[in-house]
Amino acid sequence: MKVAILGTGYVGLSTGVSLAEIGHQVCCIDVDEAKINQLQQGISPIYEPGMEEFLTRNIAAGRLRFTTSHRQGVAGAEIVILAVGTPQREDGSADLTYLVEAAKDLAAYLEQETIVVIKSTVPVGTNDEVRKILEANCHEDVSVKMVANPEFLRQGSALKDTLEADRIIIGSDHQQAASKVKEMYSPLKVPCMLTSVRSAEMIKYASNAFLATKISFINAVANLCEAVGADVTDVAKGMGMDKRIGNHFLNAGIGYGGSCFPKDVKALWHTTRNEEVDFGVLAETMRINDEQQVRLVKKTLKRFAGDVSGKKIAMLGLSFKPETDDMREAPSIKIAQELTKLGAHVAAYDPVATKNAKRVIGESISYADTLLEAVTDADAVLVVTEWQEMKQMDIASLGEVMKQVIIFDGRNCLDEEQLRNCKNIEYHPIGRPAIIT
Numbered sequence: 441m442k443v444a445i446l447g448t449g450y451v452g453l454s455t456g457v458s459l460a461e462i463g464h465q466v467c468c469i470d471v472d473e474a475k476i477n478q479l480q481q482g483i484s485p486i487y488e489p490g491m492e493e494f495l496t497r498n499i500a501a502g503r504l505r506f507t508t509s510h511r512q513g514v515a516g517a518e519i520v521i522l523a524v525g526t527p528q529r530e531d532g533s534a535d536l537t538y539l540v541e542a543a544k545d546l547a548a549y550l551e552q553e554t555i556v557v558i559k560s561t562v563p564v565g566t567n568d569e570v571r572k573i574l575e576a577n578c579h580e581d582v583s584v585k586m587v588a589n590p591e592f593l594r595q596g597s598a599l600k601d602t603l604e605a606d607r608i609i610i611g612s613d614h615q616q617a618a619s620k621v622k623e624m625y626s627p628l629k630v631p632c633m634l635t636s637v638r639s640a641e642m643i644k645y646a647s648n649a650f651l652a653t654k655i656s657f658i659n660a661v662a663n664l665c666e667a668v669g670a671d672v673t674d675v676a677k678g679m680g681m682d683k684r685i686g687n688h689f690l691n692a693g694i695g696y697g698g699s700c701f702p703k704d705v706k707a708l709w710h711t712t713r714n715e716e717v718d719f720g721v722l723a724e725t726m727r728i729n730d731e732q733q734v735r736l737v738k739k740t741l742k743r744f745a746g747d748v749s750g751k752k753i754a755m756l757g758l759s760f761k762p763e764t765d766d767m768r769e770a771p772s773i774k775i776a777q778e779l780t781k782l783g784a785h786v787a788a789y790d791p792v793a794t795k796n797a798k799r800v801i802g803e804s805i806s807y808a809d810t811l812l813e814a815v816t817d818a819d820a821v822l823v824v825t826e827w828q829e830m831k832q833m834d835i836a837s838l839g840e841v842m843k844q845v846i847i848f849d850g851r852n853c854l855d856e857e858q859l860r861n862c863k864n865i866e867y868h869p870i871g872r873p874a875i876i877t
């Protein structure tokens with residue numbers, strides 16, 4: 441099938457290479473010339489495991505190409521997928537500016553049989569609004585066929601999530617269009633659910649809000665565990681053994697970040713307010729998350745009797761999760777700001793996100809080239825992102841370089857056995873008893 445994709449971000453690019461991989465002829469379009477230049481050479485503008493191999497293989501096979509020209513990219517496409525960003529506005533609602541622009545860019549090149557798929561995360565009713573824009577700007581003979589097809593991939597495992605998704609949601613009021621989109625995905629052998637456009641749009645927000653709520657719930661349980669002397673890791677394991685609860689997304693830590701959960705919970709909250717529907721749990725989810733993101737700062741401050749000024753704090757991890765260089769809404773941002781405000785000197789290390797972090801956090805903190813450089817002479821270590829490198833660090837040798845080995849683990853990711861075998865360390869996880877040797 442001939443497919444065009446507008447937007448080569450995490451979603452557009454992952455979708456593009458995956459559809460090429462299963463045999464479709466894919467053209468990815470982006471307004472960002474620098475991105476397209478890189479992609480044409482098989483270079484991925486984002487850090488995503490496996491992406492460059494997929495790019496190189498499919499470009500070489502002639503199934504994948506990149507352009508800045510909407511006309512060239514869309515010409516002859518049976519399916520056009522919109523995967524542009526839908527960031528949040530000041531008031532928390534979804535900003536649809538890019539989507540509206542993309543629809544206008546696309547409209548003139550729509551052909552009679554083209555199906556338009558919205559993959560971006562959009563508030564309920566957006567497909568109908570985009571249809572109106574397309575109808576107002578396309579050739580008069582074209583009858584616009586829309587399909588809502590939200591995306592559920594996670595950054596860091598985007599390709600695996602796309603190729604081995606749990607489900608594909610196809611929302612359309614046009615049966616033939618829905619069947620065609622189902623056929624496009626058929627080589628993946630992933631269950632497809634056909635539904636209405638509005639239900640498809642809602643499924644995306646409800647899923648993200650539910651997962652975010654699960655995280656805030658377990659973080660609140662973690663804080664309670666600390667107060668009453670229980671261990672949240674065991675509590676989550678015991679809860680998760682109940683199939684009705686499930687063991688996924690019950691890792692307590694320093695809250696959710698990233699380009700999706702924070703903005704999507706806010707956008708859904710905004711919709712509930714507009715519709716005057718009471719959904720207070722969303723407000724609590726956001727409130728708990730805001731507090732949880734600075735939990736490590738509070739713990740550090742308490743440990744140093746309320747004064748961290750002049751202390752060197754090593755911050756291990758900057759990206760919002762491992763295996764990505766994305767800094768959007770990463771807890772590291774708030775942690776760096778708060779510690780700096782308190783007069784601490786933060787030395788941060790991340791295997792891939794430093795370049796992006798410098799743009800977001802700026803020069804108020806220092807950036808180490810290695811983990812060892814960050815922890816040398818530090819008064820405390822904060823584990824902020826659970827990269828493999830952090831999980832595998834040699835805790836026993838920290839004593840040789842740090843002033844004193846005090847570790848605050850915001851992801852509960854360090855090896856307990858190793859910690860217990862080390863001498864003269866203090867280890868403070870989230871929602872679990874401290875280990876002091």
Ligand SMILES: NC(=O)c1ccc[n+]([C@@H]2O[C@H](COP(=O)([O-])OP(=O)(O)OC[C@H]3O[C@@H](n4cnc5c(N)ncnc54)[C@H](O)[C@@H]3O)[C@@H](O)[C@H]2O)c1
Binds near residue numbers: 451470471
């Ligand atoms: N990032 C994720 O993990 C993820 C997962 C599922 C869903 N989503 C949703 O998917 C959408 C895209 O997210 P993303 O993270 O890939 O965004 P992104 O910001 O990484 O990429 C969007 C791309 O669209 C391009 N673009 C903007 N206007 C354009 C136009 N008129 N024509 C062509 N290209 C244009 C931009 O230059 C950019 O490269 C959002 O709605 C997001 O909420 C994201």
Ligand SMILES: O=c1ccn([C@@H]2O[C@H](COP(=O)(O)OP(=O)(O)O[C@H]3O[C@H](CO)[C@@H](O)[C@H](O)[C@H]3O)[C@@H](O)[C@H]2O)c(=O)[nH]1
Binds near residue numbers: 655691760
């Ligand atoms: O048990 C958990 C699981 C996740 N997180 C945090 O939650 C955030 C989001 O993690 P994750 O969901 O793995 O990454 P995303 O790439 O943001 O993916 C989410 O957002 C995407 C965009 O909408 C959706 O497509 C995915 O299904 C959804 O998982 C990160 O800060 C994680 O550290 C936790 O704190 N505890």
